[in-house]
Amino acid sequence: MTAIRVDGNDALAVYNATKAAREICIKESRPVLVEALSYRCSEHSTTRYNSRYRSEDEVEFWKQNDPILRFKNYMQIRGSWDDKMEEEWMEERTSIIASALKEADALALPSPENLFTDIYDKMTPRTEKQMAAMKEHLRKYADKYPLEKYERWD
DSSP states (O other), X not given: OEEEEEETTOHHHHHHHHHHHHHHHHHHOOOEEEXXXXXXXXXXXXXXXXXXXXXXXXXXXXXXXXXXXXXXXXXXXXXXXXXXXXXXXXXXXXXXXXXXXXXXXXXXXXXXTHHHHTTOSSOOHHHHHHHHHHHHHHHHTGGGSOGGGBOOOO
């Protein structure tokens, strides 16, 4: 199988690699693997364990190669983007996001049942027992949970 390895932190390189892979797929009717190598700057989880396996200097180096910053710099060099455009874009996006969050906050939270029904096509007897135990717990301690914020469940 043809494989294309690309710098996954370079948006234009990924675009060009994907475009080349598509051409091969269409013209030659065969698959292509696109391997986009990237670096995760954020933590694996909400706990801070980065220092166990990588230095602050390493993380800082990769933050300087952030794909969004790289593309922004490219657009600025070409004259396609400037600080005024960014400020206007940020104001517009901030307004859109704030509006969406306000709408989302007004919605009921998903039913606690979804913890089980959204994961399994068919629940096992064990997960059915776990869901029943959760429901019993919520009924017993209803005064301890803001259940009115959730969709109804039986």
